[in-house]
Amino acid sequence: MTAGWTEDRVGALKKLWLEGQSASQIAKQLGGGVTRNAVIGKVHRLGLSGRATPSQPARTSTFRPARTRTTPPAQPSAPRRIEAAQPAPRPVVAAPSLPAVAEMPGTATVMTLGAHMCKWPIGDPSSTEFSFCGRRASEGVYCQEHARVAYQPQMKRGGKEELARSLRRYI
DNA sequence: CCCTGATTCGC
DNA sequence: GCGAATCAGG
Numbered sequence: 001m002t003a004g005w006t007e008d009r010v011g012a013l014k015k016l017w018l019e020g021q022s023a024s025q026i027a028k029q030l031g032g033g034v035t036r037n038a039v040i041g042k043v044h045r046l047g048l049s050g051r052a053t054p055s056q057p058a059r060t061s062t063f064r065p066a067r068t069r070t071t072p073p074a075q076p077s078a079p080r081r082i083e084a085a086q087p088a089p090r091p092v093v094a095a096p097s098l099p100a101v102a103e104m105p106g107t108a109t110v111m112t113l114g115a116h117m118c119k120w121p122i123g124d125p126s127s128t129e130f131s132f133c134g135r136r137a138s139e140g141v142y143c144q145e146h147a148r149v150a151y152q153p154q155m156k157r158g159g160k161e162e163l164a165r166s167l168r169r170y171i
Numbered sequence: 172c173c174c175t176g177a178t179t180c181g182c
Numbered sequence: 183g184c185g186a187a188t189c190a191g192g
Contacts, residue, residue: 144174175190178190
């Protein structure tokens, strides 16, 4: 006797889903051994889908015309995806010299900074208060949040004023 | 690697 | 109706 999507749980599911929670998060909160697949399955079954403000991703872009299950799961060893090498992008800004301000992330120091930790500089590099973001690095050497500001292809016109403005949110 | 949702299909 | 497996993208 597990699961069973009682109205109670369905209600919680809808609430959390519309709340912007991710499927895995909802599954974890609902407990009861439900997996994110179960949540997603139910969400679609209910007719819910494609909410605003998902989570990290900006919608799974690229419309998929409902793939009709090609490639039967028989023989493996099939060249699936071919990734290209990384262009090793560089941050558009170099350690802004602003007063060291403690933040939620930024506890990692040069000593504790691990290989897969976000290396976004927090504070003044010449200060003893200097640290790094330290969260899980997913895009290059930065976490997703910092990668977005670090790897900006172009700066929308506005000048240093706007740059400093947008930067302050991440320092 | 981690993550996200989407879809199919056997149960 | 349910959800694991799988796919496809970030």
